[in-house]
Amino acid sequence: MSIKVHFLNVGFGDCTIVHWPKRTRADGTGKSERIMIFDIYHSENHDEYENVVDYYKANFKNNDGSIKTIFRFVCSHPHQDHICGLAKLFNDSDINILNFWDLEHEWEPEDFEGHPTHKEDWEKYQEVRSSSDITIISTKREDTSLKYWNDEEDRIIVLSPSKELIKKAHYKEDGTKRDVKDIPIDEMSYALLIKVNSRKIILAGDGRATPVWEDIYASCKNQIKNCTILKAGHHGQEASFHEDSIKEMKPELIVFSNSEACDKEDGAEDSYLEAVPDATILKTCEYGTLIAHIPFNSDQPVVVFNSSGQQVY
Ligand SMILES: [Zn+2]
Secondary structure, eight states: OEEEEEEOOOSSSOOEEEEEOSEEOTTSOEEOOEEEEEOOOOOTTOTTSOOHHHHHHHHSBOTTSOBOOEEEEEOSOOOHHHHTTHHHHHHOTTOOEEEEEEOOOOOOOSOOTTSTTHHHHHHHHHHHHTOSSSEEEEOOGGGTTSGGGSTTTTOEEEEEOOHHHHHHHHBOTTSOBOOGGGOOGGGGOOEEEEEETTEEEEEOTTOOIIIIIHHHHHHHHHHHSSOSEEEOGGGGBGGGOOHHHHHHHOOSEEEEOOOHHHHHHHBOHHHHHHHOTTOEEEEHHHHOSEEEEEESSTTSOOEEEETTSOBOO
16 A cells, blocks of 8 residues: 655646545554645646646546545645646635645735736635635644644644744844735745655755755754655755755655756756765656655555656656
8 A cells, every 4th residue: 555646747836746545543443545735836838737637637536436535735835836726726616625734924925927827826825715614724843743643644744834934934133024025935835744654755845945944954853864755845946955954864766846947947956966876866847747656564665657657766
């Protein structure tokens, strides 16, 4: 039995789908399957990239043809490359979403240029986070005793944001509040660690090396140690590369979710490989959508397929 993690090829943006199968709790009672979507991005007018709603509907069907419920949608932070496509997903009458992980923040975008559906998606985001039809969860590292991530549940550890990172994003060094549009919302982005028995998967979000990874390294050094898969921070760009953390994580596999152009311009492949020479880097811009199978039994290897079903790792 494996957890499947789908890293969708969406260009310069993020969309990761984690699929926990039906599993058995420690007390022997069954536990139903769960699906989590971490961010969404849809490039308009780019057929080479995945249409997330179509992908979801094609790949997450129940036996009776209905579409599987999304247990948890995590919005790492509401920048356009992490929320565009949100309105389409949440407005789709075939798709049901139970929990929405949001951040406690006051940020607002400067403008809606750069993506044709940004305004619509931002408005949907605002509507969802104040809705009573969905369970809103705003959490941070210091809250980890909640039931959502204990051993009987999905074993999710919040690495970021911390109280300190939320404060740093909202207040200047002199203690005065930042203007809402000046809040560096990516510097309090969610970074999650998911445990699969002895293995760890880290979804790094968009936080930069300073202050986010310095903060994670200082407080979670032992937790991040020896991970199996790292979804690289900030689309695999140099901005998020933190040498000490990478050496501690020592990932077997590193996934970049990026477009070819941005990867060429700012990708940190060389830095990663210098820090962890044994790691394998897989990029969505090179392989397309990647589906990693992480067995619960650590004697079995992790394997990765592309969307045509060919094994690429
Ligand atoms: Zn981003």
